[in-house]
Amino acid sequence: MAAFHFELVSPEKLLFSGDVESVVVPGSDGQFTVMKDHAPVMTTMRPGVVDVNESGSKALRLFVRGGFADVSASGLTILAEQAIPLEQLNAEDIAREIGNAEEDVSDASTDDARNAAQERLDQLRELRAALGI
16 A cells, blocks of 8 residues: 555644554544545544554554644644544543533533533543544
8 A cells, every 4th residue: 555644743742743554534524534645635623533554554543632634745634632542541531530520510600611611521422432432
């Protein structure tokens, strides 16, 4: 398979930069696979899993909370709001964080605090759904 350049950037750091064979992107209109010579496109992303196929057997999976994907002649760039390698996540931690977020929603004393807590809770539920746990 032919390779193309891929970069995944989050606000904290550059998470990946290198040549890959394919990347599955959770686009806001549905998942799509980018391969060498893909047509140029720019789209927003929904929370989900980015599957990176570096070579025939080497793969990387990351959860992204959203962001933008830009496919151009030079390759694919993902600017993610948040990106976490799947091996760093576990069901118990996510369940605990969801419980805390639910308490924050019920304890919020202002609309702004309730909206912020609800947004966090929704993001955690999206993470749980994306991981299938």
